Amino acid sequence: MKILLAEDDVKLGRLIKHMLETEQHHVEWVVRGDEAVERATDAVFDIILMDWMMPGLSGLDACRQLREQGYQKPVLMLTAKDAVDDKVRGLDGGADDYLIKPFEFSELFARLRALGRRGEAPLQEEIVTVGIWQLNRTRRTVVRRNSEIQLSAREYQLLDVLIQNRGLVVPREVLLDRVWGLGSEVSDNNLDAYIRLLRKKIDDPETETLIQTVRGIGYRVGA
Amino acid sequence: MKILLAEDDVKLGRLIKHMLETEQHHVEWVVRGDEAVERATDAVFDIILMDWMMPGLSGLDACRQLREQGYQKPVLMLTAKDAVDDKVRGLDGGADDYLIKPFEFSELFARLRALGRRGEAPLQEEIVTVGIWQLNRTRRTVVRRNSEIQLSAREYQLLDVLIQNRGLVVPREVLLDRVWGLGSEVSDNNLDAYIRLLRKKIDDPETETLIQTVRGIGYRVGA
DNA sequence: TTCTTCTTTCAGCTTTTTTTCAGGAAGATT
DNA sequence: AATCTTCCTGAAAAAAAGCTGAAAGAAGAA
Numbered sequence: 001m002k003i004l005l006a007e008d009d010v011k012l013g014r015l016i017k018h019m020l021e022t023e024q025h026h027v028e029w030v031v032r033g034d035e036a037v038e039r040a041t042d043a044v045f046d047i048i049l050m051d052w053m054m055p056g057l058s059g060l061d062a063c064r065q066l067r068e069q070g071y072q073k074p075v076l077m078l079t080a081k082d083a084v085d086d087k088v089r090g091l092d093g094g095a096d097d098y099l100i101k102p103f104e105f106s107e108l109f110a111r112l113r114a115l116g117r118r119g120e121a122p123l124q125e126e127i128v129t130v131g132i133w134q135l136n137r138t139r140r141t142v143v144r145r146n147s148e149i150q151l152s153a154r155e156y157q158l159l160d161v162l163i164q165n166r167g168l169v170v171p172r173e174v175l176l177d178r179v180w181g182l183g184s185e186v187s188d189n190n191l192d193a194y195i196r197l198l199r200k201k202i203d204d205p206e207t208e209t210l211i212q213t214v215r216g217i218g219y220r221v222g223a
Numbered sequence: 224m225k226i227l228l229a230e231d232d233v234k235l236g237r238l239i240k241h242m243l244e245t246e247q248h249h250v251e252w253v254v255r256g257d258e259a260v261e262r263a264t265d266a267v268f269d270i271i272l273m274d275w276m277m278p279g280l281s282g283l284d285a286c287r288q289l290r291e292q293g294y295q296k297p298v299l300m301l302t303a304k305d306a307v308d309d310k311v312r313g314l315d316g317g318a319d320d321y322l323i324k325p326f327e328f329s330e331l332f333a334r335l336r337a338l339g340r341r342g343e344a345p346l347q348e349e350i351v352t353v354g355i356w357q358l359n360r361t362r363r364t365v366v367r368r369n370s371e372i373q374l375s376a377r378e379y380q381l382l383d384v385l386i387q388n389r390g391l392v393v394p395r396e397v398l399l400d401r402v403w404g405l406g407s408e409v410s411d412n413n414l415d416a417y418i419r420l421l422r423k424k425i426d427d428p429e430t431e432t433l434i435q436t437v438r439g440i441g442y443r444v445g446a
Numbered sequence: 447t448t449c450t451t452c453t454t455t456c457a458g459c460t461t462t463t464t465t466t467c468a469g470g471a472a473g474a475t476t
Numbered sequence: 477a478a479t480c481t482t483c484c485t486g487a488a489a490a491a492a493a494g495c496t497g498a499a500a501g502a503a504g505a506a
Binding site: 375376377378409410412413416417438439 | 462463464465466467472473474
């Protein structure tokens with residue numbers, strides 16, 4: 001595999017590079033976060049191995065920055081910290097896995113294999129197409145004619161239920177149940193409000209609406 | 224989704240809870256197997272995420288116990304064990320899926336989506352065919368020779384009662400009772416008005432009317 | 447903390463559905 | 477035929493359902 005290693009500690013960096021190379025990997029090693037971002041955007045790597053603490057740009061920020069640019073490849077974070085908070089922040093920042101220093105090389109290799117495997121197969125993006133719209137489950141977005149529209153959590157949930165049942169009228173109660181949870185006490189008008197938000201975001205003013213209302217019953221997408 | 228998490232490791236539990244919550248799930252977290260059984264029977268969850276090893280009652284036993292009580296919801300087992308034997312025992316015990324620790328959150332989310340979708344039965348259309356007419360209850364429409372006619376709620380109810388009793392004369396009082404509810408205080412003329420609306424919408428001007436009036440008694444459809 | 451973004455509610459408005467009203471037409475009864 | 481009852485008809489009033497912009501409330505990030 002082609003691996004990008006970002007590690008500012010020269011001794012450790014050299015050691016990791018060496019060990020990975022004896023495992024038949026191809027390693028490129030940088031010592032700063034911003035360098036890592038730069039190299040990752042320039043060349044194609046199968047995986048990035050990134051230290052949490054680095055001068056310039058921290059590993060966390062570098063990772064987040066890459067994800068914001070739509071970077072897809074797995075990032076394995078190396079961290080000396082064991083606090084749950086950091087793990088959480090790391091994963092939220094877009095890291096796929098983390099390894100706590102000091103670590104055993106055998107474990108590093110195992111994780112790399114696991115992440116590498118994921119790259120080959122699936123990372124199944126679940127995409128549904130309805131008319132000119134494309135709903136992307138894993139990214140929570142809608143693409144309409146090449147432009148990607150970001151949806152908030154609720155917006156996405158609502159649209160998801162509708163699209164799952166495309167062609168059918170989904171009654172209001174069903175939508176309220178599935179999106180807000182059974183027995184939740186949100187006002188009925190909340191649904192109206194969200195339908196409106198969705199339409200505002202995803203409808204093309206030129207063409208007809210994606211979400212049709214069926215008065216007295218609910219809403220329908222498609223057909 | 225509403226998820227019940229049973230995990231005795233406090234750090235891991237907190238992490239999982241956090242990650243699930245950022246994915247818009249509603250999480251309740253318990254640390255013992257017997258607690259899990261108790262909560263699962265008390266409240267409604269869409270899915271149970273259960274650790275294999277737990278003090279008190281093991282995840283395997285908790286799952287088995289729930290299944291014996293007729294519990295239906297999907298259970299996803301978290302296990303550090305990789306042995307084939309354990310997988311088999313877990314699935315035999317009633318688990319729907321298992322995930323081997325350490326796991327990637329992306330994989331956990333994918334599995335949860337898969338299991339969660341199982342519960343959400345796709346909506347079904349209810350269609351009744353009478354002669355050249357097709358009534359669709361969920362859409363409140365009548366299809367006559369390829370053209371779909373939209374009906375309002377009342378209109379549909381009225382037509383539905385008539386068609387359910389096709390061939391028979393349905394007395395006015397029966398119609399009033401069935402459509403407007405027993406003891407409702409609507410004027411008698413309301414029925415006339417609706418018969419008229421229906422005829423206007425669904426009758427083909429060429430042919431005779433679908434709804435025949437039987438003077439002094441009520442109305443009849445067909446035969 | 448403060449700021450921003452997401453979620454929810456509110457109040458007024460528009461559209462559609464439901465109901466009523468007033469008059470007229472058609473059968474039935476005498 | 478005259479009268480009575482029952483049903484039909486068009487229009488208008490009343491009620492319900494949904495839409496909308498703004499604002500309050502909540503949750504998360506800086």
